[in-house]
Amino acid sequence: MRRALPAGLAVLAVAVVVAAASLGGDGDDEPLPAGEAAPRSEPRPSSAPVAHLAALQRLAERNGGNRAAGTPGDRASARYVAARLRRAGWSVRLQPVRFPYFDEHSRPELALGRRRLRGVSTLRYSGSGSISGPVGPIDLRPPGAPGERDSGCRMSDFAGFPRGGVALMERGTCQLSLKVVNARRAGAVGALIFNDGRPGRSGTIEGTLGGPPARIPALFITHPAGQRLAARAGERVRMKVDADSETRTTHNVVADLEGATREVAMAGAHIDSVTRGPGINDNGSGVATLLAAGEELAASKRPHERSVRLAFWGAEELGLIGSRRYVRGLSPVERRRIAGYLNLDMVASGNGGRFVYSGGDRRSAGLARTARRELTRRGVRSQRRGLAGGSDHASFEAAGIPVAGLFSGASEIKDRAQRELWGGRANRPFDRCYHLRCDRLDAIDRRTLRELSGAAAATLRAVARGAA
Numbered sequence: 339m340r341r342a343l344p345a346g347l348a349v350l351a352v353a354v355v356v357a358a359a360s361l362g363g364d365g366d367d368e369p370l371p372a373g374e375a376a377p378r379s380e381p382r383p384s385s386a387p388v389a390h391l392a393a394l395q396r397l398a399e400r401n402g403g404n405r406a407a408g409t410p411g412d413r414a415s416a417r418y419v420a421a422r423l424r425r426a427g428w429s430v431r432l433q434p435v436r437f438p439y440f441d442e443h444s445r446p447e448l449a450l451g452r453r454r455l456r457g458v459s460t461l462r463y464s465g466s467g468s469i470s471g472p473v474g475p476i477d478l479r480p481p482g483a484p485g486e487r488d489s490g491c492r493m494s495d496f497a498g499f500p501r502g503g504v505a506l507m508e509r510g511t512c513q514l515s516l517k518v519v520n521a522r523r524a525g526a527v528g529a530l531i532f533n534d535g536r537p538g539r540s541g542t543i544e545g546t547l548g549g550p551p552a553r554i555p556a557l558f559i560t561h562p563a564g565q566r567l568a569a570r571a572g573e574r575v576r577m578k579v580d581a582d583s584e585t586r587t588t589h590n591v592v593a594d595l596e597g598a599t600r601e602v603a604m605a606g607a608h609i610d611s612v613t614r615g616p617g618i619n620d621n622g623s624g625v626a627t628l629l630a631a632g633e634e635l636a637a638s639k640r641p642h643e644r645s646v647r648l649a650f651w652g653a654e655e656l657g658l659i660g661s662r663r664y665v666r667g668l669s670p671v672e673r674r675r676i677a678g679y680l681n682l683d684m685v686a687s688g689n690g691g692r693f694v695y696s697g698g699d700r701r702s703a704g705l706a707r708t709a710r711r712e713l714t715r716r717g718v719r720s721q722r723r724g725l726a727g728g729s730d731h732a733s734f735e736a737a738g739i740p741v742a743g744l745f746s747g748a749s750e751i752k753d754r755a756q757r758e759l760w761g762g763r764a765n766r767p768f769d770r771c772y773h774l775r776c777d778r779l780d781a782i783d784r785r786t787l788r789e790l791s792g793a794a795a796a797t798l799r800a801v802a803r804g805a806a
């Protein structure tokens with residue numbers, strides 16, 4: 339087996355590559371695919387994970403500071419991943435993934451005449467725009483009155499509602515989205531749903547309509563605001579929601595390297611960040627790890643027993659959407675061919691731990707054992723931990739495919755025993771920048787990344803050899 343470079347040398351090598359590249363002496367003149375702007379300090383054909391992380395940080399910076407699903411930073415990241423893999427010799431396919439997109443640009447507004455009302459929140463996937471119309475209460479009952487709070491659940495509730503009005507409804511009985519859809523069908527130009535006023539249910543909630551498109555602005559308001567409006571039926575209200583609410587498309591990037599058998603060793607990492615920040619640890623680190631491993635694997639020319647497939651998922655942060663889409667699209671035969679799936683999500687946490695998780699079955703446990711063995715072999719101590727459904731491995735586990743993953747920790751607190759194992763700071767989170775703006779290149783821990791990415795690459799090679 340090829341020995342990894344000693345840590346110091348690896349860092350030096352990266353420094354030299356990055357320095358050479360930024361001097362323009364990169365020597366890489368292969369044309370990029372259409373639509374690809376060559377990043378100025380593009381790392382060399384085979385790079386350490388940090389070089390890829392630096393590229394992802396730049397892509398976020400040039401695209402509004404994040405790489406969230408459906409944004410320009412997400413597209414640029416997927417193009418970067420696909421271009422690097424193609425250049426390394428992988429056959430790459432982009433799988434479209436549709437998902438509900440919602441991004442609110444400013445706070446919602448609600449006014450009665452000239453008075454702004456407080457206690458207003460936008461329902462997720464509300465339509466966008468400014469409208470006004472007379473308030474129309476929909477089958478409301480006086481507070482405390484008996485009977486179902488089912489205002490707006492049936493079309494008959496809207497008898498006599500004036501077209502062009504704003505429907506005022508109370509929370510209860512059916513889904514918020516049904517009330518809003520019914521209101522729109524009855525000719526409403528806006529929808530207001532107020533809380534029911536039972537104990538603990540007076541304020542606003544972060545409600546959702548489940549998906550786009552609502553087509554009309556839809557707000558959730560407090561119980562008192564609802565009561566106030568109910569007493570002013572027929573008076574004009576003005577509503578404003580400023581949001582993008584639509585179905586968008588992102589892509590899974592799926593790359594194959596053919597082996598001797600039709601069995602597949604698979605590893606994956608999600609491409610998208612949250613909207614708050616550039617997502618360099620979550621999950622630039624997983625992407626960079628797999629890209630570097632993929633480049634090495636393709637360059638090594640050593641025949642592997644199993645085929646290797648790398649997948650870079652879209653829209654994980656919105657509910658594992660890309661990986662679910664992928665698994666759903668596999669035939670039973672294709673599913674059975676996947677010998678194991680290794681998930682990489684957060685492997686460079688600033689105050690990092692070294693965790694290995696896996697599915698509950700015997701073959702998953704075998705994968706986890708291989709990963710822990712590779713860590714031990716590098717002098718790295720690890721802990722097992724459960725992660726339940728928090729990342730893309732869950733999509734595979736649900737389909738009965740063996741899964742395991744490496745993880746360096748998110749907002750959980752590192753205890754003193756863990757500090758003894760891995761250094762860093764006790765009583766502080768593993769990643770203080772989890773899902774925040776500061777999830778940047780300068781906040782990651784390079785030793786954590788080096789150790790986990792080295793072990794991840796070795797685990798993937800072991801699975802490809804059929805040894806796990």
Ligand code: BES
Nearest residue numbers: 620655656657658683684725728729745
């Ligand atoms: N990277 C995080 C957390 C994580 C890391 C979970 C490793 C599991 C393994 C992930 O992107 C995330 O934020 N997950 C969400 C749930 C997901 C279904 C949106 C979470 O854990 O809250």
Ligand code: ZN
Nearest residue numbers: 620621683684
């Ligand atoms: Zn993640």
